[in-house]
Amino acid sequence: GESVGLHLPTLSVQEGDNSIINCAYSNSASDYFIWYKQESGKGPQFIIDIRSNMDKRQGQRVTVLLNKTVKHLSLQIAATQPGDSAVYFCAESRDSSYKLIFGSGTRLLVRP
Amino acid sequence: SAVISQKPSRDICQRGTSLTIQCQVDSQVTMMFWYRQQPGQSLTLIATANQGSEATYESGFVIDKFPISRPNLTFSTLTVSNMSPEDSSIYLCSVEGLAGGPRETQYFGPGTRLLVL
Numbered sequence: 001g002e003s004v005g006l007h008l009p010t011l012s013v014q015e016g017d018n019s020i021i022n023c024a025y026s027n028s029a030s031d032y033f034i035w036y037k038q039e040s041g042k043g044p045q046f047i048i049d050i051r052s053n054m055d056k057r058q059g060q061r062v063t064v065l066l067n068k069t070v071k072h073l074s075l076q077i078a079a080t081q082p083g084d085s086a087v088y089f090c091a092e093s094r095d096s097s098y099k100l101i102f103g104s105g106t107r108l109l110v111r112p
Numbered sequence: 113s114a115v116i117s118q119k120p121s122r123d124i125c126q127r128g129t130s131l132t133i134q135c136q137v138d139s140q141v142t143m144m145f146w147y148r149q150q151p152g153q154s155l156t157l158i159a160t161a162n163q164g165s166e167a168t169y170e171s172g173f174v175i176d177k178f179p180i181s182r183p184n185l186t187f188s189t190l191t192v193s194n195m196s197p198e199d200s201s202i203y204l205c206s207v208e209g210l211a212g213g214p215r216e217t218q219y220f221g222p223g224t225r226l227l228v229l
Contacts, residue, residue, distance in 0.1 A: 008152065032216045034216075034217065034218075036220075042222055042223070043116075043204050043220035043221050043222045043223045044155070044204070044220045045220070046217060046218075046219060049217060089154060089155070091218075093216045098143055098145075098160065098208060098216065099157060099160075100157070100216075100218055102154045102155045102156075103154065104153075104154050105153075105154050
């Protein structure tokens with residue numbers, strides 16, 4: 001196997017519980033945020049995004065919360081399943097820029 | 113989302129040699145990017161591949177080491193030149209500007225896993 005995520009912070013949750021993965025971003029000018037999921041041996045997979053004019057957005061089993069006051073982003077996964085085990089990255093896009101700046105990532109482990 | 117493929121999926125190379133990685137998208141896209149992901153770390157942008165002109169490199173990355181081509185709106189290559197063991201990483205291409213999607217959303221290829229001995 002490959003070594004992506006070996007040295008990342010790890011969140012361990014029981015199958016069926018809710019998971020919350022947190023991310024702090026650096027630039028108050030960032031106006032677009034994305035959460036990615038990266039499974040072993042694969043590229044990052046888009047999960048959900050949010051713009052800075054919103055503070056909450058929901059998808060299927062996932063919710064992203066944005067707190068611009070403290071520059072904090074979180075990803076909530078409801079009823080966590082074994083297939084959710086992966087490394088999760090937040091990314092920010094700065095005003096009028098195509099560049100994505102990635103956070104350091106969190107490994108999610110789901111216990112059966 | 114588009115189907116993004118990369119070749120090769122993995123390779124083991126000797127130091128001093130060069131490897132060219134290909135990225136192919138099944139639809140035309142506005143922007144293509146190349147990232148590096150070192151073992152146990154997050155993604156770092158190498159450069160933006162510009163169609164018909166020279167790539168735009170990020171701080172710490174230079175054209176002589178990472179030449180990039182983008183001959184059309186669906187294809188790009190990244191070459192890792194004069195490789196050393198420190199170049200061992202996953203190299204990922206991403207695309208942006210897919211029809212129907214948010215302008216800034218980037219979608220990633222599966223990556224190329226490179227080991228330099």
